Amino acid sequence: MSLSSSQTLTISGQDLVKNGSRAPREDARAGLKPSTPTKKPQPPKPENAITIAVSSRVLFNMEKEQQIFEQQGMEEYIKYQVAHEAEPFRPGPAFSFVKALEAVNTQLRELYPESEELFDVVLITNNHAYVGLRLINTINHHQLFIERFCMTGGNSPIGYLKAYHTNLYLSADPVKVHEALGEGIAAATMFTPEKMTEVSETQLRVAFDGDAVLFSDESEQIFKAHGLDKFFEHEKAHENKPLDHGPLKGFLEVLGKLQKKFYAKGQRMDCPIRTYLVTARSAASSGARALKTLRSWGLEIDEALFLAGAPKGPMLEKIRPHIFFDDQMFHVEGAAEMGTVACHVPYGIAQRIPRKGVKDKETSQTVK
Amino acid sequence: MVSTVQNSDVRQKDVDHAVVVAVTSRALFESDTEEDGDGAYAAGVAFPLLQALQRVNEQLLQRNPAESLLFDVVLMTTDSQQQQSSRFMSSTRHHGLEVTRFCFSSEEDFIESLLKNNIQLFLTTDENEVLQATQKGVPSVLLDEHSAVCSSEQLRVLFCENAIIRPSSDPTPASRQAAQSFSSQLGKMRQKFGMFDSPLCFTLVTLRGGKDSCCGALKALRSIGVSVDEAYCLAGAPRSPILSLLRPHFLLSDGFSNLDD
Numbered sequence: 001m002s003l004s005s006s007q008t009l010t011i012s013g014q015d016l017v018k019n020g021s022r023a024p025r026e027d028a029r030a031g032l033k034p035s036t037p038t039k040k041p042q043p044p045k046p047e048n049a050i051t052i053a054v055s056s057r058v059l060f061n062m063e064k065e066q067q068i069f070e071q072q073g074m075e076e077y078i079k080y081q082v083a084h085e086a087e088p089f090r091p092g093p094a095f096s097f098v099k100a101l102e103a104v105n106t107q108l109r110e111l112y113p114e115s116e117e118l119f120d121v122v123l124i125t126n127n128h129a130y131v132g133l134r135l136i137n138t139i140n141h142h143q144l145f146i147e148r149f150c151m152t153g154g155n156s157p158i159g160y161l162k163a164y165h166t167n168l169y170l171s172a173d174p175v176k177v178h179e180a181l182g183e184g185i186a187a188a189t190m191f192t193p194e195k196m197t198e199v200s201e202t203q204l205r206v207a208f209d210g211d212a213v214l215f216s217d218e219s220e221q222i223f224k225a226h227g228l229d230k231f232f233e234h235e236k237a238h239e240n241k242p243l244d245h246g247p248l249k250g251f252l253e254v255l256g257k258l259q260k261k262f263y264a265k266g267q268r269m270d271c272p273i274r275t276y277l278v279t280a281r282s283a284a285s286s287g288a289r290a291l292k293t294l295r296s297w298g299l300e301i302d303e304a305l306f307l308a309g310a311p312k313g314p315m316l317e318k319i320r321p322h323i324f325f326d327d328q329m330f331h332v333e334g335a336a337e338m339g340t341v342a343c344h345v346p347y348g349i350a351q352r353i354p355r356k357g358v359k360d361k362e363t364s365q366t367v368k
Numbered sequence: 369m370v371s372t373v374q375n376s377d378v379r380q381k382d383v384d385h386a387v388v389v390a391v392t393s394r395a396l397f398e399s400d401t402e403e404d405g406d407g408a409y410a411a412g413v414a415f416p417l418l419q420a421l422q423r424v425n426e427q428l429l430q431r432n433p434a435e436s437l438l439f440d441v442v443l444m445t446t447d448s449q450q451q452q453s454s455r456f457m458s459s460t461r462h463h464g465l466e467v468t469r470f471c472f473s474s475e476e477d478f479i480e481s482l483l484k485n486n487i488q489l490f491l492t493t494d495e496n497e498v499l500q501a502t503q504k505g506v507p508s509v510l511l512d513e514h515s516a517v518c519s520s521e522q523l524r525v526l527f528c529e530n531a532i533i534r535p536s537s538d539p540t541p542a543s544r545q546a547a548q549s550f551s552s553q554l555g556k557m558r559q560k561f562g563m564f565d566s567p568l569c570f571t572l573v574t575l576r577g578g579k580d581s582c583c584g585a586l587k588a589l590r591s592i593g594v595s596v597d598e599a600y601c602l603a604g605a606p607r608s609p610i611l612s613l614l615r616p617h618f619l620l621s622d623g624f625s626n627l628d629d
Binding site: 155 | 578603605
């Protein structure tokens, strides 16, 4: 039996470097059977993969348990979880998004069997490991391909997000999301819509707001300070000056990288990834600067929808994205009302000068 | 030759129920340097660990003044440092360390001393001593400068699969049994604290296997009375970024079978 201090473990980390993410034995096994559909593929190395970190409450529906935690405290919450260990959770708002990521992976593996440029979904939760077995049972029940997780037992997830080179972090807790954004990690607070409209199982659709999501909030600042007319003037005058980047630009970038891999194999028309810009800007005026900015970054967006201030809900209901990012709660709520899984990116001027929605919803206090 | 001196400053523990931890004088003190004035040695790499053990004891006694499941810490000194023995004793007192006994032995006899004192965890900075003690079935930890930067407020124990750690020392049935019963003792201690603010924290890390081997490890630990607080399944991801965040005081590997291998 060996015990050691953490130092010994770090030293013998060399053998992990040798093995990499595919142990030699498994390579040999894979070599013998050219197509083994039942063989589980190995997760890619974090530095090669596009890592999507999700918290337990967005991946699964834990509303009942959350209520127990809020009303009866931690001990009762843990007791309940352990007592229901064999009972899988129902899917949460991020579930269909994760399934769509897996569908993209399947298609990428077919076209590029040697590549590690794949989505890697990691469960990063504040939950105690006591809830671990129930979470693992649920992952197995729903046949999700999630092999990596961190159950931090109450500690901040930020360090672990960085350790996994996280490209996108989704959580139900706005405090953690805010912290992650502060550390330069693309993050958004995910809400559960009352009803969730059906989404595609084969094509991943991601919708983004423009200002303060893909782009910086510089123009939004002008709008808030000086009103719509000044905003239009400013945007027209600076049409050819690219906007600064926003917190989710990087995520759009990695999606674009994967899209190009499909294009290279002739799958442009039916690409398994589709991106949308859903912005309050108008096509006639302020929209041009947005498109030119994207072009200057070398990024493509499949569909740009300029709503000129109209509500986003109905448009999103037509698009049926798996996920929609916006910096304004007004739009997030509007989208959720019509069944879209919408996430709030708490970035920029809109957080300090919010626009009041029809329902003045308070974001709930959470610990997870 | 093996001899023991009790530390009259510290209340002796009930050795039948306590978890006896031995630390070498080289690990506990920097015997090359002197603290200013009173000739006491400066703190060595084992200090934070010892302070964390002490804190667990404090909290256990707070909850139950008659608690007997406590850490019983003894200081082990071999031959070559015998002339410094009185300095070790006075340094222990100077730092207010909760060391109940001082055990002196020759280098050849130190294993005998470990066994005689029923040591359940042996802390040293000497790799040879670790190998020898492990072979005789005494769970041993090699401390180093990383140990010096661990928390002194919370004892953090890491459970990890044994496949990677020093393959040269294969666990004997005796040592596996000893480590398991040590883990169970720790598990019992942990149960006396709640979810928050526990001075004792257990973490499970599975390095290579996926969620199913982590699941197996959680169940295996549960079967020996250990409920972990944190769990990390790396599934082949690089370990050092994660480990540097976890900062465990020591690792226990309980021979979790890696189902995927």
